[in-house]
Amino acid sequence: xxxxxRIVIVGAGVAGLRAAERLRELGFDGExxxxxxxxxxxxxxxxxxxxxxxxxARPGDVTLQSYVDLDVHWRLGTRxxxxxxxxxxxxxxxxxxxxxxxxxxxxxxxxxxxPGSPRHDPRVRVLRTxxxxxxxxxxxxxxxxxxxxxxxxxxxxxxxxxMRQMGRDVTLVGHARAPLxxxxxxxxxxxxxxxxxxxxxxxxxxxxxxxxxxKDTFGLxxxxxxxxxxxxxxxxxxxxxxxxxxxxxxxxxxDGVLCEPTLFAxxxxxxxxxxDVARWPNLRFDDVPRRVEHWLNAVESGRAAAENLLAGRxxxxxxxxxxxxxxxxxxxxxxxxxxxxxxxxxxxxxDGITGFVRAGELVGxxxxxxxxxxxxxxxxxxxxxxxPEHTGTSVPAAGVPLVPDTVPExxx
Numbered sequence: 001x002x003x004x005x006r007i008v009i010v011g012a013g014v015a016g017l018r019a020a021e022r023l024r025e026l027g028f029d030g031e032x033x034x035x036x037x038x039x040x041x042x043x044x045x046x047x048x049x050x051x052x053x054x055x056x057a058r059p060g061d062v063t064l065q066s067y068v069d070l071d072v073h074w075r076l077g078t079r080x081x082x083x084x085x086x087x088x089x090x091x092x093x094x095x096x097x098x099x100x101x102x103x104x105x106x107x108x109x110x111x112x113x114x115p116g117s118p119r120h121d122p123r124v125r126v127l128r129t130x131x132x133x134x135x136x137x138x139x140x141x142x143x144x145x146x147x148x149x150x151x152x153x154x155x156x157x158x159x160x161x162x163m164r165q166m167g168r169d170v171t172l173v174g175h176a177r178a179p180l181x182x183x184x185x186x187x188x189x190x191x192x193x194x195x196x197x198x199x200x201x202x203x204x205x206x207x208x209x210x211x212x213x214x215k216d217t218f219g220l221x222x223x224x225x226x227x228x229x230x231x232x233x234x235x236x237x238x239x240x241x242x243x244x245x246x247x248x249x250x251x252x253x254x255d256g257v258l259c260e261p262t263l264f265a266x267x268x269x270x271x272x273x274x275x276d277v278a279r280w281p282n283l284r285f286d287d288v289p290r291r292v293e294h295w296l297n298a299v300e301s302g303r304a305a306a307e308n309l310l311a312g313r314x315x316x317x318x319x320x321x322x323x324x325x326x327x328x329x330x331x332x333x334x335x336x337x338x339x340x341x342x343x344x345x346x347x348x349x350x351d352g353i354t355g356f357v358r359a360g361e362l363v364g365x366x367x368x369x370x371x372x373x374x375x376x377x378x379x380x381x382x383x384x385x386x387x388p389e390h391t392g393t394s395v396p397a398a399g400v401p402l403v404p405d406t407v408p409e410x411x412x
Contacts, residue, residue, distance in 0.1 A: 005030040006311065008090055009072075010245075011081045011106030012036020014295065015063055015275030018302035019104045024068045026310055032072040033098065035090070038129060039077035045128075046295055049158040052133035052326070059130045063254065080107075083249040085268050102309045104255055105246070106302060109276045110240035114150060117235060117376060118211055123218060124233045127155055134230060143231030145217050146170055146201075150208065151236030152179045154327050157191060157266050159234055162327045164198045171201040171228050173220070176203055179317065182296055183336070183366050184346040184354045190368050191329065199329055203228065205267075239293065241277045255279055256291045261318035263305045269313055274298065274305040283388050284320040285339055286362065292324040292339075320387040324378065333371060337378040338364030338385070353377055 007023060009016045012034050020032055027110050035043070044062040051057035066375035075092075090098045111126035118124055125140045140147060144372040147163050150158045152174030156308055165168035166337065167173040172179060172195070178188035179195065203226055212219030241256040244409040251265050252258035256279035258266045263280055265271040273280075281287045296399075300321050308316035313402055327334040342363045343356030349365065364385055367374035 001410045005101035006099065007104065008100040009034045009104040009106060010090060010396050011108055011242075011275065012038065012041055012042050012074075012076060013106060013108050013275065013298065014064060015068065015106040015108070015298040015302035015305075016104065017042040018257060018299050019106060019306040020070055020072050020140060020273055020293075021066055021068050022303040022306035022317065026307065028310060030072070030101075033100075034072045035075040035078050035080055035092070035098075037077070038072075041074075041076070043130060046327075048133045049155050051160055052130060053127065053136055054157065054162050055137060062130075066263060080143040083231065083251070085250045085271065088270065093259065096210050100270070103210075103272070104269060104302075104305055104309065105265065105273045105277060106244070106275045106298075107242040107277050108298075110242050112236055112238040112240055114235050116211065117206070117233075121213065121218075123231065124235065125346045126235050127159060127224055138155075139232035140168065143216055144233035145229055147232045148173060148218070148220060148228055148230040149236055150174070151238070152176045152181070152204065152367075153211075153236060153238065154180070155395070156234075156236035157195075157329055158327060159236060160195065160200050161198070162307065164195075164200050169199075169201070169228070171203055173203045173206060173208065173222065173228070175207050180334075183334075183340060184356070186346070186348065186354050187334070187366055187368055190332075191334075194329060194332060203323060204222040213335060239276070241291070243277065243278075261287075261320075263301060263318060263319050264308065264318035268310075272305040272309045276303040276306075280319065282323075282339075283318050283321055284322065284385050285342065290339075291377065292323050294323055296324050297321065309362055309404040318388070320380070322382050322385065332367075332369045333367075335367040335374045336364065337366075337374070338362075338381050340364035340366060348409050349377060378396065386403065 042064045047062045087306045111128050125136050146169035147157045148171045148174045157179050160170050160172045179191045182190040204223040206222045208220050208222050210221040218230045243253045256277050257273045259273050259280035261281050276293045279289045279291045281289045302320040325335045340356040342358045345357045347355045349355040352368045352370035355364045365377045
């Protein structure tokens with residue numbers, strides 16, 4: 001890429017924003033166009049199920065700030081409809097065609113639909129955007145009945161904790177044995193005890209059998225024969241990659257966009273992919289392509305994708321991060337490093353620290369309210385899982401933090 005070229009970034013979340021920043025940090029002086037389907041600037045999405053839904057923060061409080069002079073053309077409230085990689089054109093509504101010399105795909109994911117759920121009802125919501133948080137608050141205001149969240153993952157648990165912190169009754173419904181069971185039985189037991197101590201109701205190992213709709217409330221008849229009454233129902237059962245606009249583009253779509261280790265899309269010399277939608281082999285672990293849906297991965301992959309796009313395929317370096325993530329439930333912090341999903345067993349490493357083991361090798365660690373111990377074990381995990389030599393990882397420009405996107409527990 002050189003001055004006078006145009007780079008288009010499709011996806012105005014954190015991955016797209018940090019990609020644009022990295023282009024400017026590295027001296028790219030051409031045109032940058034950033035397309036986003038939401039009508040607002042990038043914001044800190046993890047606050048949706050916590051501060052925003054509680055009303056602690058307003059949308060303007062969580063807008064992400066840029067650390068450089070971006071000088072980009074914003075196309076917000078605009079959804080890309082199709083990609084033509086042969087002609088190097090992104091198609092937009094109204095027949096508009098936007099040509100590019102280089103393209104960053106960073107469209108992320110969309111919430112998964114629950115079959116049979118009455119999504120047409122405004123009291124049944126997902127939690128992905130600022131507008132979703134506002135809609136949930138409106139639904140909660142219509143009745144004092146409890147809230148229900150379906151899904152025992154991070155968003156479901158964060159929402160349940162937010163409801164109790166607001167003084168609202170809430171029931172968490174999930175098909176797993178316990179909340180956050182994918183982090184191992186020790187963490188799941190701790191999460192269960194924490195919810196119960198805050199009087200959040202749990203309905204695990206069950207699903208919704210029937211939806212009963214009335215004027216004022218919902219009735220959820222569960223497969224364990226329990227009837228749960230709710231004023232608002234939040235669906236938090238996972239997500240799927242946002243790739244519909246890429247169908248027929250020639251890119252390989254298989255649980256995201258299939259990429260090479262360098263984040264170049266397979267079969268395209270001028271397209272890189274970043275964030276939740278990228279499916280690439282992290283050579284720190286093995287050569288199996290996977291997606292990683294974590295905030296920090298979006299930050300780091302956005303920067304790495306921009307670097308490699310400017311370097312070109314011949315000069316690109318594999319993206320080999322050690323994934324890290326964290327969440328907070330009530331007053332407790334949950335932290336993760338590595339890829340626990342690869343493990344075939346878990347082992348206790350220290351008080352509050354669980355190790356995830358594959359074929360006898362440590363591939364992940366999880367800490368329950370042990371931030372200092374997690375620093376040590378994350379460093380140990382990085383030592384045991386070194387990045388392949390001569391590949392490197394995304395390196396920030398001088399004076400620019402690699403992890404700029406943390407927010408306080410309570411946004412002022």
